[in-house]
Amino acid sequence: MTKETFLAEIREKIQGLPQSDIEKFLDYYVEMIDDYVEDGRTQEEAIRELGSVEEIVEQILKETPLPHLVQEKVRPSRALRAWEIILLILGSPIWLPLALTVVLLFFCAYALVWMLIVLLYAIDAAVLFGGLAGIFCLLPFSLSGNVPQGIFTFGAGLVCIGVGLLFFFVCNKVAEALLRGSKWLLLRIKYAFVGKGERK
Numbered sequence: 306m307t308k309e310t311f312l313a314e315i316r317e318k319i320q321g322l323p324q325s326d327i328e329k330f331l332d333y334y335v336e337m338i339d340d341y342v343e344d345g346r347t348q349e350e351a352i353r354e355l356g357s358v359e360e361i362v363e364q365i366l367k368e369t370p371l372p373h374l375v376q377e378k379v380r381p382s383r384a385l386r387a388w389e390i391i392l393l394i395l396g397s398p399i400w401l402p403l404a405l406t407v408v409l410l411f412f413c414a415y416a417l418v419w420m421l422i423v424l425l426y427a428i429d430a431a432v433l434f435g436g437l438a439g440i441f442c443l444l445p446f447s448l449s450g451n452v453p454q455g456i457f458t459f460g461a462g463l464v465c466i467g468v469g470l471l472f473f474f475v476c477n478k479v480a481e482a483l484l485r486g487s488k489w490l491l492l493r494i495k496y497a498f499v500g501k502g503e504r505k
Contacts, residue, residue: 308338308348314358319365321374321499330365366495374498418487425476429469436465 312331319327334355341351355361385393393400439462446455 306349306352308335308352311338311352311358315361315365318358318362319499322365322369323373326369326373334361363492366492366499369495371491371495371498374495415487418483422476422480422483425479429472429476432465432472433469436462436467436469438462439465 312334315334316327316331319330322330337355338348338351341354342348346354356364439458442462443455443459446452446458
């Protein structure tokens with residue numbers, strides 16, 4: 306693949322970005338390819354080293370904030386006419402609450418992911434602290450003459466600590482999966498705003 310073809314494919318897949326951003330990213334990759342060529346590689350080797358077009362587009366979208374994409378998408382390509390402004394104003398009781406609802410639903414879903422992660426770790430901390438409390442109850446029960454109850458509480462505390470430690474690793478895996486899922490969803494939303502490119 307030649308440098309021109311490579312850059313044309315990237316340009317086609319990021320058409321939804323502002324023109325200044327497209328030029329900035331393309332200039333960066335032109336410079337990278339030129340640097341590799343100066344180091345003695347061919348254009349094809351330099352392009353292979355940079356990665357596939359899909360990987361580069363995904364990286365560009367990861368670096369581009371979502372509000373930036375939304376702002377570019379909703380910005381009119383020409384000045385609004387008077388009748389269009391009047392229609393926007395008259396329709397605002399309908400479209401404004403709908404737009405706010407969509408934005409709030411997005412943020413609620415994002416907050417829900419974080420609340421779920423915090424909740425899992427809070428449950429784990431409660432089980433661990435309950436286990437520690439059970440272990441430390443051995444001495445007061447033994448001093449008051451309730452040795453069997455103290456031993457039972459000590460054993461239950463050890464079990465709680467063991468379960469808490471195991472659950473900590475489960476929490477880590479669930480948190481990683483939720484964060485990966487939220488990043489994947491955010492990337493799909495960005496692809497929708499760009500409107501081009503492969504979606505895995």
